[in-house]
Amino acid sequence: MKFSYSWLCDHLETDKNATEIGDALTNLGLELESLTDYSSYSKFVVATIKDFHKHPNADRLNICTVDDGTKTYQVICGANNVKKGLQGIFAKDGMYIPGTQIYLKKGKIRGEISEGMLLSEKELNLSDDHDGIIELSDNFENGTSAIDALKLNDPVFEIGITPNRGDCLGVRGVARDLSAKGVGKLKPLKYEKITKLDFESPISWNIENDNNSCEYVISRYFKDVKNTVSPEWLQKKLISLGLRPINALVDITNFITHDLGRPLHVFDADKVGKKLHMRLAKPNEKILALDNKEYILDSNSTVIADNNNALAIAGIIGGESSGCTEDTKNVFLEVAIFEKDSVAKTGRTLGINSDARYRFERGLDKKMVIEGLNYASYLINKICGGSVSKNIDSGKLDTNERKIKYKFDYFEKVIGIKLEPKKQINILKDLKFQINQSNEKECDLLVPSWRNDIENNIDVVEEVIRIHGYENITESIPSPSDDEIVKINNSLINKKFKAIKKLKKILISNGVSEIITFSFHSTKAHETLSGDKSLKISNAISDDQSFMRNSMIFNHLETAEMNYKKGYKNIQIFEIGPIYNTSQSQENILSMLISSQENTNTIFKSEDFNFYYISNLVSRLISSLNFDAKQFNILRSISNTFHPGQSAELNMGKKLIARYGKVHPLIIEEFPKLKNSYAIELFFENLPIDSISRTNSSNILDSQFQFSEKDFSFVFEKEQNLFEVQRYVNGIDKNLIKNVEFFDLYESKDLGENSKSVTFRVTIQSKDKTLDEKDLEQIHNNILEKVSYKFKANIRT
């Protein structure tokens, strides 16, 4: 919310300057967002266009001769309101233009010299108006400072109002809060109540019984008014908010909205029927609003209507057809209470952010209805003349004020510092709470009518500490208890984060960089990877982010491609993050992508990236978490993300632990540069990282006796799972077989289409003695026999 220093001083008697007030506002929870001080605008001066002619090289530009009182300048100007004799605001060469944030530089525009600039309101940050250059209505001497000409000698505050503080959406409410903080004294509202209400309003109200949002409405009819340009004081106030003065009637309602935080509306009484209704809109009922847009309503919205048409959207915006213009003779003023949720819902549905809606949906001071009516009547009557009708109303004005029994010691329990009941009471009194009864322990409070947000003891505690000051809360650091430490040590999630750190370290030391990509999928990725339909985002920002991802591989391929275009040839990236199977199923996994180009370096022949490299890396990742990949079941992966012949998955029981291999060529078609791409998906959350009985990663025991190695070659069926063979051989003699290492795989026509030859080396060692020839031969034969029998394998010699 915006207001000027002088406006605040209409309500607050204070000796504090703008900066001090700004600090106080922030300490009250009315955060100062900006304090605009126009003192630097004194360098901009009033100047007159003496003459102008068309720019020879540009249709839209004019060459103006501008007089700033000391000399004349040639200025190229593109504004459409350029005319001879126009008085505006002039900036010279070298001056900083706040609205565009640039320094003016003398130079040629399309071949013609320009020595300065005539400014628009936007260029001075006074409003968003960029339609033309400022045109001063009064006459000033050329050279007069812009501060005087535009009446800018008044600092402007902009503060952030949190949703609970609807009471501060008027300058008076802000002044009231400042006075409670001791920054000044609240002045009484200065206006005279109109007592001469001498005729009945020809227009009357009917709140229909259809669950519409209106609780109460009150009005007056103003006869024979003269709607004019607003007086200067009123215009100045609106300009200070960045609002453009329109005409007195409209300006008065805007002023009261911002001064008292009380929105109200004026109808041109001759443009509406004699009976006005508060009712729900008809389905698809249309209304052309004051913002010149047509809105189509639904039957949840409340409208103000006459017998024929909807005239306004209740609590949000008036209609174009019934608005007041300079020709308006008779006025019907409406002040109402609308239910806040209903206003919020309609406003949101229609996408209208009006000053009225903003205030209604935050809840209004019900007692301000009559005050607003009286204040507006006074201003209309004073500025526009005419006579005023008696009140006409409908509904019930229920100002049932809230009572709270407040316990003083609750403050200390929540805040942690002592504050005597007397001091608490004083603060509450400053905030205009009514204290009805009090003793040492508690008191009965009556909540001010404007504080709809205060309902219970904790709300009162907040008020007391807000005024007492957060800076007075004594800090303490609670030290961790033994229970808490035990809990951390046993926490599965803490253990998971430790595991994640290990995985990251392994990957970094293998040359893989960590990236973080969005949790989204493009429509294309979603379709390519067959994501679940429950992952669609209803209000996505763009097609690239329209689904939740069910894999990271597509995002990583996009990342790899982007980096490839930047000149990186070998891309190794990983991410640890969420993927989503359905809207209700999320998994956190590690996903890694290696995308390499052919190595042309004849000196540094780096390790080839292929399936087996990836397989080895998976094994190392898993062993860093104290599991042995070879203990898991290995299967060919059936995921359509991977090459069917060069991908695998490891399972522990029914749980998928890892999936890895070459990325499916169909996916790579989208990324032709990334042909040689391999991916790993490690589902580390499926590993029982908590279990104590971890598999020993090897059964090598320290023995002082000599070991012996023997190579075995077998011809297996082509699809024989070698993980099984390895586990089987290891188990033939657990005491003596220390290691089984596979080191050769050979396939050829000679062996037959369905066969493969595999060689492995077995390390044999006893912890009790050096084995002799006889012992060894026995084991060797045992292995040959058992393996060939178990797997129907032929021994190769």
Add this chain to the structure above:
Amino acid sequence: MDIKKVLNEATKQIERCSSQQELQNVKVAYLGKKGKITELLKSLKDLSLEEKKSTGAKLNSLRTDIDNLFKNKFNGLKVKEINSKLKNEFLDISFPPPNSIPSKIHPISKTFDEVISIFGSMGYSVAEGPDIETDYFNFSALNIPENHPAREMQDTFYIDDTDKDNKPYVLRTHTSPVQIRTLLNEKTPVKIIAPGRTYRCDSDSTHSPMFHQVEGLFINENTNMGDLKGTLIEFCKQFFNVQNLKVRFRPSYFPFTEPSAEMDIAYEIVNNKIHLGTGDLWLEILGCGMVNPKVLENCNVDTKIYQGFAFGMGLDRITMLKYGLTDIRSFFSGNLNWIANNGFSIGDY
């Protein structure tokens, strides 16, 4: 028999040798079974006892001397031969290694780690919740009813699927729903932090549709606002590594805390760089407050006994502040150049 002559002769012959083989032949000629020295030793048996003694000693000394000569020569020849072999094995040591991008940890990972560790030392364990949340957990349970203006403060992504209340799922707009999940699942007291991904439909240099937050929640019998202040100041001192840290807490509003506060850290610009902890300018760091009793009641916590505080801060934001990074979008760009320049190598992680 002239021992000296034999020694001279042997020395000459040994020195003349240019290969290990040649030397071996000479060695056999002297010390072999039929070598000169061996023969001489054999001839001792014909001598008198006295002569045996004196000549024997001389001969033994001669044998030791010659043996040493052989050993030295052997070593010399070995070094020479290896050296000549090494000459053929010289590589071009100046051939430049290929340029590879240094692999780094993402700065957010480092922040995650530090946050978990700092709060861990204060007794906070880590909790989690899903990114796709129900309307109830993300809003209603946190005292943000439908049509509440606070919902408009957060631009929410909705999912095209509905929960059991027939409300569309949302992408959590903050980590606060983890407060609810934890309070419903765990017994009080509760002391947790919950770092994770959060989402709002917003995108510019300071906003990203996805970002990271950490939630904190401490519910106990007497946890008060002084504890809240102390805890957060201590965290910031450790995280930003600033001992004299000027901060302020100012009143704010969140539906799920009351009283609510925002914490600002003082800063100043020194040599065009942000210097945290001192100065007259303020940077908002986080939102916090005492958990609203309505929220605790929604989680069946007895508010006559329990109370506590909660806080939430942007992890991307504190990371940007700590390391002087300016554009949040670059965090999620996957640009390896950016990671290499702004990430952390294994020793720093």
